[in-house]
Amino acid sequence: MNKKTISVILSVLFAGILTGCNAISAAEPENINLAEKPAVTTTAAKTPVSNTITFSAAEPEITITKGGSYTVTGSVKNGRLIISAGNEAVTLTFKDADITSERGPALRIRSAKSVEVVLPKDTDSFLTSSTRDDDSAAIASNAELTISGEGSLTLSSNGSGIDTNKVLNMKGGSLTVSKSEEGIEAAEVNVTDGNITITSREDGINALRQYSQSGGRVYIDCGGEGLDSRIYVSGGSLIIEGTRGLPIEFEREFEITGGTIFTTGSTFGSGRNVFPTGGDQTFVAANVSAGIDDVISVKDSKGNDVASLVAAKKTSVIFVSNAALKAGETYTITVTDSETETTAATVKAGEKPATQTSPRYDDDDDWDDRYDDDYYDDDRYDWDD
Numbered sequence: 001m002n003k004k005t006i007s008v009i010l011s012v013l014f015a016g017i018l019t020g021c022n023a024i025s026a027a028e029p030e031n032i033n034l035a036e037k038p039a040v041t042t043t044a045a046k047t048p049v050s051n052t053i054t055f056s057a058a059e060p061e062i063t064i065t066k067g068g069s070y071t072v073t074g075s076v077k078n079g080r081l082i083i084s085a086g087n088e089a090v091t092l093t094f095k096d097a098d099i100t101s102e103r104g105p106a107l108r109i110r111s112a113k114s115v116e117v118v119l120p121k122d123t124d125s126f127l128t129s130s131t132r133d134d135d136s137a138a139i140a141s142n143a144e145l146t147i148s149g150e151g152s153l154t155l156s157s158n159g160s161g162i163d164t165n166k167v168l169n170m171k172g173g174s175l176t177v178s179k180s181e182e183g184i185e186a187a188e189v190n191v192t193d194g195n196i197t198i199t200s201r202e203d204g205i206n207a208l209r210q211y212s213q214s215g216g217r218v219y220i221d222c223g224g225e226g227l228d229s230r231i232y233v234s235g236g237s238l239i240i241e242g243t244r245g246l247p248i249e250f251e252r253e254f255e256i257t258g259g260t261i262f263t264t265g266s267t268f269g270s271g272r273n274v275f276p277t278g279g280d281q282t283f284v285a286a287n288v289s290a291g292i293d294d295v296i297s298v299k300d301s302k303g304n305d306v307a308s309l310v311a312a313k314k315t316s317v318i319f320v321s322n323a324a325l326k327a328g329e330t331y332t333i334t335v336t337d338s339e340t341e342t343t344a345a346t347v348k349a350g351e352k353p354a355t356q357t358s359p360r361y362d363d364d365d366d367w368d369d370r371y372d373d374d375y376y377d378d379d380r381y382d383w384d385d
Helices: 003-025
Strands: 039-042 050-055 061-064 068-076 080-084 089-094 098-101 107-111 114-119 124-129 137-141 144-149 152-157 160-164 167-170 174-180 182-191 195-200 205-222 227-242 248-256 260-265 284-290 295-299 305-310 315-321 330-336 341-348
Touching: 050 061, 080 098, 114 152, 124 137, 152 160, 160 167, 174 182, 182 195, 260 305, 284 295, 284 330, 284 341, 295 315
Parallel strands: 039 061, 050 068, 061 080, 068 089, 068 098, 080 107, 089 114, 098 124, 107 137, 114 144, 124 152, 137 160, 144 167, 152 174, 160 182, 167 182, 174 195, 182 205, 195 205, 205 227, 227 248, 227 260
Antiparallel strands: 137 152, 160 174, 260 315, 284 315, 295 305, 295 330, 330 341
16 A cells, blocks of 8 residues: 555544544534442533433432533432532523532532523422531532522422522522521622512521512511621512511611512511611501411502511511501501400501610621621632542
């Protein structure tokens, strides 16, 4: 065989290899069913592709190391999903996934530019951390996290439902945090749509920098404080029922420009960091006495209901704000049990009620120290396995 013939054969073989490589990279979105090994690292191509990840007893732990779109399904009793995607964006579509972890968070986001959790219509997914550690969370994130869609996601843990040192955006779907010590802990929470329901033994939402709500519905049933942050509400509904402590405790600012707020609790404390500091929507606040299943109503001078709530627990104070309230007008607060309606208070919109003298924070503490941007150190989220 002469050199020319050898050269032609090598050229053909080399062209075939290149064609094969191009066929792999340009193939249709890959479906990955990882069910052979107990722990697998799933890596997408350099460009985002769609991957289907199915959890099972044979496939309990999966790590995503590249950006892209992934569909998550299946059920596992001792597994977890880990994201280590560097500075690349990841989209997770949960389709009836059910992941329980005995080793910390069920969804652990170590690194990513951002992560979006999409909840398709008519799907119900569950993430549970069964670790006996109140510092654990169902979702722990070191990246900006967005929840969207029309389905539902339920989170349970002995710690928090969500614990992140970045921003949490709620844009759609139904997020339920149940059976948790804390509800949501984040640097910032922004709610534009969807439903959030939190049942926690301690606090509902703690947001380091700010909590903003322009739409959606947020309901918090908590044992401690309902919402602690800089607070900006311009739309949607915010309902908080607390057992002890302050239903709302703001840091520096509390502005209401729209939406509906109805909170109940045991005390207003001294009134510091409780009542709005700005915004053009007024409020009514009163000391009341209501029991479980009693109907608490705010009525105008004509006896029309402006706002009402069926109490889920015993209540001593209420705070209500919505667009129907008029500054300076007088409103009657009534409490109705199974037999009678009782007038609990008559108040003017915008007036603060009598308060107590022993709040949790009643001195001149420097809140800037507690809420410095470095309060959540990234090292807290540098998990070792």
